[in-house]
Amino acid sequence: MTRKEKADGILESSRLLEHLEKYGRPHVIGSCRMDMMAWNDIDIDIENQGMSLEKLYQLTSYIIETFHPFWYEAKEEVNDEGQTVWFQGFEAMIDGERWNFDLWFFDRETIEKAEAFCDGIAARATAAQKEQIIGLKQELIARDLYAFDKFHSMDVYQAVLEEGVAAIEEFLEKSPKA
Numbered sequence: 001m002t003r004k005e006k007a008d009g010i011l012e013s014s015r016l017l018e019h020l021e022k023y024g025r026p027h028v029i030g031s032c033r034m035d036m037m038a039w040n041d042i043d044i045d046i047e048n049q050g051m052s053l054e055k056l057y058q059l060t061s062y063i064i065e066t067f068h069p070f071w072y073e074a075k076e077e078v079n080d081e082g083q084t085v086w087f088q089g090f091e092a093m094i095d096g097e098r099w100n101f102d103l104w105f106f107d108r109e110t111i112e113k114a115e116a117f118c119d120g121i122a123a124r125a126t127a128a129q130k131e132q133i134i135g136l137k138q139e140l141i142a143r144d145l146y147a148f149d150k151f152h153s154m155d156v157y158q159a160v161l162e163e164g165v166a167a168i169e170e171f172l173e174k175s176p177k178a
């Protein structure tokens with residue numbers, strides 16, 4: 001079973017997407033949407049037109065009761081554009097595997113841009129390039145180089161799709177961050 005299939009199974013069995021409908025329309029994004037998962041990570045953006053701090057607390061209860069996370073974070077913040085956004089992130093053991101979930105509450109326009117970006121990458125990448133992307137991400141993870149302050153997915157997509165990079169050594173050699 002692929003990571004994507006496992007992710008879909010988790011979303012179905014937990015009914016997470018159905019539950020999120022109470023707060024706004026959920027959209028699976030990121031590597032799960034593109035079927036390029038290098039690790040157990042599910043990113044979901046939810047349209048936040050009706051979100052509030054009180055609803056964030058209600059969602060917290062559902063997440064704790066359903067997933068029993070060993071790590072959990074929730075916050076309300078104002079982004080650079082002056083918009084209020086909410087975040088819930090958690091990690092849980094599911095079927096003996098560690099899974100990360102990032103739930104962001106954004107406006108519809110922000111989510112549509114994220115979906116268009118993901119769909120564009122997925123449509124552009126050949127099957128071989130998708131495998132190269134997954135492989136590079138896994139190599140970066142193994143070397144502890146895949147993080148907010150290090151390399152991101154965007155770096156990998158650009159290297160593979162625009163520069164033709166296929167191996168980790170070439171990626172690190174060409175990258176100004178290395």
